[in-house]
Amino acid sequence: MGESSPSFDKTPRRIRIGAAPIVLGVLAVLIAILAALAVWLNPAVSDSAVLEAGGVITMDLFMERHPEEGRFLTDVYSIDTSRPGIYAIDILRDGKTYDCSLIIRDTAAPTASPVHVTVGRGRAPSPEEFVTDVRDVTPVTVVFDGVPDLTAGGDQTVGLILTDTSGNETRLTATLTVLLDSVPPQIHGARDLEGYAMDSLDLTTGVSVTDDEDPSPTLEVDDSGVDPDSPGVYALTYIARDAAGNESRITVNVTILERPVGYVDPRIVMGFAEKALEGIVNDSMDDMDKAYAIYRYVKYTVAFEEDSHKSTWSGAAYQAFAAGVGDSFVHASACRALLTAAGIENVDITGTSGNHWNLVYINGGWYHFDATPRAGGRDNFFLLTDAELEAYSSTHSGSHRFDASLYPDRSETSLQDAVDYGSTVLRR
Ligand SMILES: [Ca+2]
Numbered sequence: 001m002g003e004s005s006p007s008f009d010k011t012p013r014r015i016r017i018g019a020a021p022i023v024l025g026v027l028a029v030l031i032a033i034l035a036a037l038a039v040w041l042n043p044a045v046s047d048s049a050v051l052e053a054g055g056v057i058t059m060d061l062f063m064e065r066h067p068e069e070g071r072f073l074t075d076v077y078s079i080d081t082s083r084p085g086i087y088a089i090d091i092l093r094d095g096k097t098y099d100c101s102l103i104i105r106d107t108a109a110p111t112a113s114p115v116h117v118t119v120g121r122g123r124a125p126s127p128e129e130f131v132t133d134v135r136d137v138t139p140v141t142v143v144f145d146g147v148p149d150l151t152a153g154g155d156q157t158v159g160l161i162l163t164d165t166s167g168n169e170t171r172l173t174a175t176l177t178v179l180l181d182s183v184p185p186q187i188h189g190a191r192d193l194e195g196y197a198m199d200s201l202d203l204t205t206g207v208s209v210t211d212d213e214d215p216s217p218t219l220e221v222d223d224s225g226v227d228p229d230s231p232g233v234y235a236l237t238y239i240a241r242d243a244a245g246n247e248s249r250i251t252v253n254v255t256i257l258e259r260p261v262g263y264v265d266p267r268i269v270m271g272f273a274e275k276a277l278e279g280i281v282n283d284s285m286d287d288m289d290k291a292y293a294i295y296r297y298v299k300y301t302v303a304f305e306e307d308s309h310k311s312t313w314s315g316a317a318y319q320a321f322a323a324g325v326g327d328s329f330v331h332a333s334a335c336r337a338l339l340t341a342a343g344i345e346n347v348d349i350t351g352t353s354g355n356h357w358n359l360v361y362i363n364g365g366w367y368h369f370d371a372t373p374r375a376g377g378r379d380n381f382f383l384l385t386d387a388e389l390e391a392y393s394s395t396h397s398g399s400h401r402f403d404a405s406l407y408p409d410r411s412e413t414s415l416q417d418a419v420d421y422g423s424t425v426l427r428r
């Protein structure tokens, strides 16, 4: 039995010699499969990639290794990456073309800042009014999260939902203030206006607005229908609004006049008047002192001559300041400029004989004021009552008769005790 051992030993040796190439072949196949599997699991070019909306398409989305070796055959710059979707992209690498897909996803929710909204009764605000600075790569819709209560006055919190086209949501809150004021504001002092072509019209002096609730209602002037350079009659509208949105309107006529020959811009005249005032009044004077200084200034520096620019008061006043001579219209117009510059209310008055002088408001009443010098210079007309003026007028051919109904009511209290016409100052 022991002799049979050698033949027993040879048999497995033959088997081992013959099996070696098979094992190697199997290993080679296995390696090849593993290699193919590795390439399949981790290809040189991925057949799909994902990009967040708004991003930039780059080769490394498709190739982990050596993206510089790839080239886009598709014009990727023509793809709007703000639009989610699946896009076909061809890539060339190592002479081979790969058909790939780019998936653009929007996973970022919108961002925005809340806005405090104030409305009056009866106006329903839109949800969009409550947000500003809305950001997202896709369009965003805004809706209320619950309906605001427009019947409740005061502040309330309003919920808002912002949604992008991919369904990403952002919720935020804002404050809504509802004003229950329903009374429109009142406009005061609106009146018809008149001016000369090419001048800037002062549209708001003397016009004011008040409201029952709003401490600072707005005043708007709609002068879009006024052509200030062309003579004509135009409509101008004052529009007042309170915070609750209540509105009131007053429309007035603006008459633009042709500039007469020799027309002088009133602002030029007021410039002369302010300069003259500097030399004759000071802060220690009251209105009556100032009026007296103006009276004497015009009476003694503007000589009398039967000549004036009759067309406009500003032209006549200009003649007084520039030429220092003129008739009663020139004197009264110079007084108007000086009194106005001094802040003293005054009104032009024209007598039935064509004589001109002023009414001034002093010590709570209106008085006659006529600084036109008369022959001899002895006649004086500083703050006269109707009776005092008539005493002169009746003995001088009715020089100062006038239609009393056209002017403010005059005071009947004489101020003449204060006046010494020989003195440069009043008795006080
Ligand atoms: Ca988004």
Ligand SMILES: [Ca+2]
Pocket: 181, 182, 183, 184, 185, 211, 212, 213, 214, 242, 244, 246
């Ligand atoms: Ca109101």
